Amino acid sequence: MNEMNSRNFDPLENNIRKLMSHAQPGLTMPQASKEKILAALTGREGSPSSLLQTFFMKGKTMMKSRIVKFGFPVAAAIVLMLLAFWPEAGVTPKVYGMSDIAPLIKQAKTFHLHGWAYPRGTKALRQEIQHWADLETGQFRMVKPGGTDPKTGKPYYSTQICDGKYILKETYHQPLEGESYLEGRYTQMSAFQAKLLTRNNVYSFIMQTFGNLDRITGTVKIDQETIDGISYDIWERVVIIPSPGSERSTKISVWLDPTTGNIGKMLMWMKNKEEWALLGEFDRFEFNVPLSQELFSTKPPAGLRMANTKDTAPMEELSGDINKVCSGSLAVQAKIGFTLSDGSVILGWQSIDANHPDQADLFNGLELGGALPKLPIEIYGLETLPAIPNGKYNGYHLAHTQKGGKYYEWSIYVCENKTTPLRHNILGYALLNRSNVDIKASSLALAIHDDLMIATQEDFDTWVLGAMADLSDNGMIPKEITYENIMALSSRIRESLNKEPSKTLENR
Amino acid sequence: MSEKDNNLSADELAGLERREPKAIERWFLHYADAVYTFAFYRVNKDTELATDIVQETFLIAINQITDYNADRGEMLTWLTYLSKNCIRKALKQRGRSSQIWDKLDEQLLHDYEQIAQSPLPQDTLERQETTELVHMTLASIPGHYQEVLRKHYYENQPLKDIAQTLDLKESAVKALLHRARQAFKTAFGAFAQSLAVPVASKARVRK
Numbered sequence: 276m277n278e279m280n281s282r283n284f285d286p287l288e289n290n291i292r293k294l295m296s297h298a299q300p301g302l303t304m305p306q307a308s309k310e311k312i313l314a315a316l317t318g319r320e321g322s323p324s325s326l327l328q329t330f331f332m333k334g335k336t337m338m339k340s341r342i343v344k345f346g347f348p349v350a351a352a353i354v355l356m357l358l359a360f361w362p363e364a365g366v367t368p369k370v371y372g373m374s375d376i377a378p379l380i381k382q383a384k385t386f387h388l389h390g391w392a393y394p395r396g397t398k399a400l401r402q403e404i405q406h407w408a409d410l411e412t413g414q415f416r417m418v419k420p421g422g423t424d425p426k427t428g429k430p431y432y433s434t435q436i437c438d439g440k441y442i443l444k445e446t447y448h449q450p451l452e453g454e455s456y457l458e459g460r461y462t463q464m465s466a467f468q469a470k471l472l473t474r475n476n477v478y479s480f481i482m483q484t485f486g487n488l489d490r491i492t493g494t495v496k497i498d499q500e501t502i503d504g505i506s507y508d509i510w511e512r513v514v515i516i517p518s519p520g521s522e523r524s525t526k527i528s529v530w531l532d533p534t535t536g537n538i539g540k541m542l543m544w545m546k547n548k549e550e551w552a553l554l555g556e557f558d559r560f561e562f563n564v565p566l567s568q569e570l571f572s573t574k575p576p577a578g579l580r581m582a583n584t585k586d587t588a589p590m591e592e593l594s595g596d597i598n599k600v601c602s603g604s605l606a607v608q609a610k611i612g613f614t615l616s617d618g619s620v621i622l623g624w625q626s627i628d629a630n631h632p633d634q635a636d637l638f639n640g641l642e643l644g645g646a647l648p649k650l651p652i653e654i655y656g657l658e659t660l661p662a663i664p665n666g667k668y669n670g671y672h673l674a675h676t677q678k679g680g681k682y683y684e685w686s687i688y689v690c691e692n693k694t695t696p697l698r699h700n701i702l703g704y705a706l707l708n709r710s711n712v713d714i715k716a717s718s719l720a721l722a723i724h725d726d727l728m729i730a731t732q733e734d735f736d737t738w739v740l741g742a743m744a745d746l747s748d749n750g751m752i753p754k755e756i757t758y759e760n761i762m763a764l765s766s767r768i769r770e771s772l773n774k775e776p777s778k779t780l781e782n783r
Numbered sequence: 784m785s786e787k788d789n790n791l792s793a794d795e796l797a798g799l800e801r802r803e804p805k806a807i808e809r810w811f812l813h814y815a816d817a818v819y820t821f822a823f824y825r826v827n828k829d830t831e832l833a834t835d836i837v838q839e840t841f842l843i844a845i846n847q848i849t850d851y852n853a854d855r856g857e858m859l860t861w862l863t864y865l866s867k868n869c870i871r872k873a874l875k876q877r878g879r880s881s882q883i884w885d886k887l888d889e890q891l892l893h894d895y896e897q898i899a900q901s902p903l904p905q906d907t908l909e910r911q912e913t914t915e916l917v918h919m920t921l922a923s924i925p926g927h928y929q930e931v932l933r934k935h936y937y938e939n940q941p942l943k944d945i946a947q948t949l950d951l952k953e954s955a956v957k958a959l960l961h962r963a964r965q966a967f968k969t970a971f972g973a974f975a976q977s978l979a980v981p982v983a984s985k986a987r988v989r990k
Contacts, residue, residue, distance in 0.1 A: 286900055294908065304815050308837070315842070316845055664804065
């Protein structure tokens with residue numbers, strides 16, 4: 276039967292043709308959701324855990340989803356999912372849900388947060404929280420509860436103001452003798468570092484309220500309430516925090532205006548034993564609001580005892596001593612990390628041998644995409660945290676920069692597996708390292724968790740190139756380091772790894 | 784999973800019973816779109832809820848995989864059966880009802896059953912339920928079947944052009960198209976049945 280005959284006489288074909296013409300095919304489950312579910316099914320993900328540095332408490336707490344906590348069957352009732360874009364939006368007005376918060380936050384240039392912390396869950400002890408941030412200029416003002424002075428019983432605050440260059444930190448001193456007082460101290464930093472710090476402060480708060488923006492999960496709409504004439508949907512997100520011998524949970528309740536996406540109110544809870552205690556309440560969480568320059572003035576307020584002046588303010592170095600480990604005369608430090616949209620990772624790092632400070636020779640003859648320099652300690656690869664099958668990455672040289680006599684290596688790490696782990700499914704990366712000075716030396720424990728997501732060329736130019744310029748004497752960036760080039764290089768390396776498994780870490 | 788149909792081989796089933804990640808991955812990726820699409824239209828196109836239901840369905844399925852009996856029905860049928868219970872529960876918890884659940888009247892079902900025998904009436908073709916059923920069907924058949932159906936019937940590409948694009952002989956495309964139509968018919972019929980028959984009265988596909 277030829278095609279024409281088939282069309283005329285085969286009812287099945289005719290019907291399918293008509294059915295297809297009425298229905299644009301193409302509905303599939305969002306890839307991110309598939310990855311997420313697959314990870315839960317195979318137990319690879321270790322669940323959507325993430326580091327939670329609470330806004331009110333020092334230290335870090337590991338969050339863990341109910342998927343792992345309760346096991347598969349119960350977990351199904353509280354799955355943590357990304358919402359996906361459905362292209363049938365048509366002409367119906369936009370209705371904002373929690374998943375729509377992510378793009379709103381991501382495009383925001385300014386933030387304002389206002390609320391109260393309730394120490395020990397007691398409203399009577401409430402302390403005000405204020406946070407203004409301008410991500411474009413790297414300016415912020417953050418007022419957080421510091422505690423209560425045992426002598427006076429009065430609450431005190433910890434304030435940090437950054438004007439884009441100087442940071443004024445106010446610290447409450449409680450000497451054994453004499454009156455308590457507030458001391459101010461200046462530090463200064465590059466414009467890049469100020470922007471980075473401003474961003475990190477904002478995203479630290481967002482992380483603990485909404486979780487990872489690339490996977491806003493586990494939110495459930497529980498109710499509606501009208502406040503000041505505005506009807507809000509109330510969303511709730513519960514996170515289990517495992518702790519030795521017991522279990523705690525946090526809960527975030529968000530009042531979201533479904534017509535505008537504005538947040539009218541947020542409550543943060545902590546569950547101890549069986550009772551929920553209100554830890555904090557926010558009545559403002561605004562994006563893209565105009566912020567007065569006055570807010571970011573680092574002029575010391577009256578009564579503040581200053582420990583130094585702007586002229587004597589020490590210059591902060593990018594990352595300070597974070598992510599640095601030493602072994603004898605050798606030291607290695609990851610200065611900053613970035614995860615690209617394809618899952619590859621860029622790392623700026625340095626390694627020094629105090630006995631041989633001049634490293635110029637080590638960087639001679641290196642090529643883009645070629646072997647890494649043989650620095651005293653070499654970060655030759657990465658592995659996901661937690662470790663998962665096929666979660667290893669090979670390192671390749673991108674460029675080096677030099678600042679103040681120190682050399683900084685910029686490397687790209689490409690996953691050996693075809694399917695690169697999604698960043699929001701892992702906590703971070705272990706930095707696989709070896710000593711090139713003492714080959715018998717054991718590997719040093721080193722990891723990064725605070726890498727930045729690079730989704731666009733703008734992100735790349737701002738953060739990757741910004742960091743490179745920041746760690747360069749003249750602010751110059753190697754001309755071959757462009758978003759396009761690096762993404763293409765990453766792709767080429769991945770293809771070559773897939774074709775030649777002998778190049779993987781296991782086989783090298 | 785065979786690319787040609789929705790049947791699960793004994794080895795693949797054994798791999799699932801042993802919880803082998805690779806087997807789970809192949810199994811999940813093979814059926815995820817179908818279950819998602821199935822759920823999507825039953826929860827009033829709520830993507831979040833549909834995704835939740837997919838997860839719940841597969842979690843239940845993997846935990847009950849030893850209960851699955853291939854002789855009693857295809858894996859997809861079993862998964863859609865499991866998902867229907869998840870859907871019912873989810874909708875009940877939210878005080879919502881499915882828009883599609885009660886819509887399939889007997890006439891519509893009868894029309895669907897005639898897909899290989901007689902032309903579908905115009906009003907049946909234009910029903911929203913039909914459109915959604917087509918989406919479910921397409922999501923449930925292998926990708927290369929979807930592709931060839933889309934190219935030929937939606938984009939109206941001649942067999943010759945498809946053959947060129949796919950680097951196949953025209954006769955091979957014709958054969959592929961034939962298999963794709965058969966797969967479409969089977970899945971379409973199965974979905975129509977599953978839509979029409981209330982869960983409570985349907986025998987469980989279990990050992």
